[in-house]
Amino acid sequence: MITRRHILGAASAVGGLVACPAVLRAQDAKVLKLSHQFPGGTLEEGDARDRIARRFAAELEKRTSGGLKVQVYPTSSLMKTLAQFSAVRKGALDMSLVPLSYAGGEVPETNLALMPAVVASYGQAAKWRDAKIGEEFSKTLAEKGVIIITWVWQSGSVASKVKPILAPEDVKGVKIRGGGREIDMMFQAMGGIVSTMPSSEMYIGMQTGALEAAISSSTSLISFRLDEMTKNLTAGRGRSFWFVLEPLIMSKIVFDGLSPEQQKAIRDVGREMESFSFAAAKADDEELVKIYGARGVQIHDLTDANIDKWRDLARGTAWKDFAGKSARCAELLKLAEQVS
Secondary structure, three states: OOOHHHHHHHHHHHHHHHHOHHHHHHHHOEEEEEEEOOOOOOOOOOOHHHHHHHHHHHHHHHHOOOOEEEEEEOOOOOOOHHHHHHHHHHOOOOEEEOOHHHHOOOOHHHHHHHOOOOOOOHHHHHOOOOOHHHHHHHHHHHHOOEEEEEOOEEEEEEEEOOOOOOOHHHHOOOEEEOOOHHHHHHHHHOOOEEOOOOHHHHHHHHHHOOOOEEEEEHHHHHHOOHHHOOOEEEEOOOOOOOEEEOOEEEEHHHHHOOOHHHHHHHHHHHHHHHHHHHHHHHHHHHHHHHHHHHOOOEEEEOOHHHHHHHHHHHHHOHHHHHHOOOHHHHHHHHHHHOOO
16 A cells, blocks of 8 residues: 555655766766767777777766766768768757868868968977967857867878879879868869869779879878778878868857856867877878888888978969958968968
């Protein structure tokens, strides 16, 4: 027989559960979805970009005592690669780790993230965040609905089935993937046959003959196994005319909906990931050379003279075109040039 005493006891038990801090955290936990195009792995192994995402997720959950959780979806399993930036802007996707140059058609200013020869070393790239260019670039993205959480830079290497690509004249007649509008413009000016595709499609392109050469981050050239078809590698270790900013980003709509404490945790953890991201990128530059060299691929390194040639070409093509798009683009490019 159910008595008033039983009812009160049950209510007391439920009240105790509701009042328990651990239960409250579990009930209030917010799950953020993070989509990226790169192969999945673990905290310690796999594509560096995926590891950044997973390390961020683990540390954020720890920092917020489970109040914020991040679910990582690699290999564009949640959302197609080229749809991710737009979805973040609209709040349809919480977070992504994406090459910003993919968004150039939607937000022209993001083409600066893969502007040839503007950044030529990791030392130069590392200065962006706290320089005026970092402040203004972040401001522009925030106005478009996107917040940079972790600045992730990657040096570019060139995998070629044909001759080595060292100087601008080497791209003439070569079917090549540059990875961004401005890079492609520069290649076209030298007679290259440009093919546009995300890095996740490079393997098929090389396999089918649609590509003879592809430039991408060392991490991508490892993850997408282009060593199987490469004869010459122009390594991006030390220096390159191709540096891409592919940060961990978050929807401003989603970010603004969080508490100040949660926002601070996200920014703090995001910044802490940057030392790992630089170390991982540099390690992959060296690992790329080992993997491709073991396949019998001929390894080549760029010289300062090579970089100067690419910069001269870029200044008269990609830089000129970008600066002509708007006063804001011109201003951002000028600020980027001030970082040496």
